Amino acid sequence: MIMEVDGVSFDYAGNPVLDSVRFRVRKGEVLGILGPNGSGKTTLLKIMNRNLSPKAGSVVVEDRDIARITKREIAQRMAVVPQGGEINFAFTVADIVLMGRMPSLERFQMESDDDLRIVWDAMQRTKVDHLADRPINQVSGGERQRAIIARALAQMPHIILMDEPTLHLDVNHQLEVLDLVYGLSRDQGLTVIIVSHDLSMVARYCDRIILIHDHRIEAAGRVEDVLTPDNMRKVFNIEAELDYDERIDKNVVSIIRPCRQ
């Protein structure tokens, strides 16, 4: 187990957000944390990265309780791709990706040529190398998101945590980015955790799914066991079916109609 979330609870001023959430993450898998907006999944992500401390429970990464190690030690193991947002400063795309080496460098240590190679390799993988010199506030939302993903890859993490990774991306870039991290999980044993409300994308790429509903885990397990018509009706209020498309060797969700109340 590369990560264990054990009995995590959280509330904002008495309103429960998460209620004894418990699951394990296997090394090298692509895990989807799926749920509608407001189900508590973003709070869960923040707790998994210790941006928030849970009211109860613990998160253990590679046998270390993250409450007991430094932020830097967490960042050496786990990279986070936050939801895309404005960046208002004229840092170049290369500057941003270079920041991914921060957790690995001593305070006054300049980046070595090896660091620069890691950074450039990450930029090539996410196809932002041709933007290296462009200020980040002058590229498109999709390009910015790819630069942030490159930064996460440059951290050379064991776990990559993605918050709604497809939100600001065009469909072709969604597929490219997810193909990329999926490939890294297969080839290099990178563990990928995707927090999303995007049913189709999670069904397509994830090995396992944790389905969050009303602040607790509704179902967990393999895609075909979790995305049943009953679960999708209950959690997302839709009539939908999970199919297997042999042309692409992937699961696809056929959304039929919203449920009538």
Next chain:
Amino acid sequence: MNNPDGIEKGVELFRNRSVRWALSLLGLIFILFLVILLSLSRGALDITFLGVIDVLFGGGTDIERRVVWQLRFPRVVMALTVGAGLAVSGVAMQGLFRNPMASPFILGLSSGAAFGAALAMVFGIALLPGYLAIPSMAFAFCLLTLLLVYNIAKVGGRVPIETLLLAGIAVGAFFSALVNLMTYLAGDDLQGIVFWMMGDLTQFGWDNVYVVLPMVIFGASIVMYYSRDLNAMMLGDNHAQNLGIEVGKVRVHLLIACAMATAAAVAFVGIIGFVGLVIPHVMRLIVGPDHRILVPTSILAGGIFLLLADVLARWVLAPQVLPIGIITALIGAPYFVYLLRRRRKEVGW
């Protein structure tokens, strides 16, 4: 997918940046020396550049040595230190608050420090004895102002920039009014305090330098120490945390550093506006937003700017000496307006 040639080209790109950084630092150090020479040579007794260099290496007449070493040199160091202190707090605060308008002046820190210093001057209230009386009071009130502004601005655990600036302006105005009140009540000391409030570099000896210099070095060192963290913090707290930075701790340390550097500057030289605001912007346009180069170049440029302003202050109405705050505001205010008129993107914000 990844071609090694491309990687080497990319590495080259980063290497060029280090060269650019080194060049901008060297350029500023060169200008610094020129301005120091200029400042040492001008005054009631004009000495040539070569004459000054001669004096620095032990030559020259007795008078020249006395003028350069006892009168002008402490003043030069004072101007450099104060300019550097204000610029370094400005650059740190703009990064910390992710706002181009943040500066020790706008956030009320200068006025708060001035109030503390004025208390010590007018009423003799002091925390520490002797030479440390005024700077220690300035630091205490600078920190107090910072906490006050920060807490007023805090809305449900967050500090939105808008409320922060408004709180800074309000608290700053309040402390300014108190300083004015004290000036009014000061009576006989009036001339001295009025001059100090407008920013005054006259009559400084080495003993003042020994107090101000360590305070500014302390503040600047902390900002330098956290310069890389500042880069990540400019992207937002969540980005910084994800990159392993203990954001809360770093922020507190940086705020203390800002208060220290600002207090040192204000305690002796009064309120000098716009250095902390303008210098970081100019340097950001030249060297870019990376704090690892932005902080040291701002420190140098702040010192250079204030020293030049001092040369102007002595030269414009010679033999009268203008308060240096007038000069910096005359240059700084139009530039501030220019910044406001330009679109944010072009300035890099």
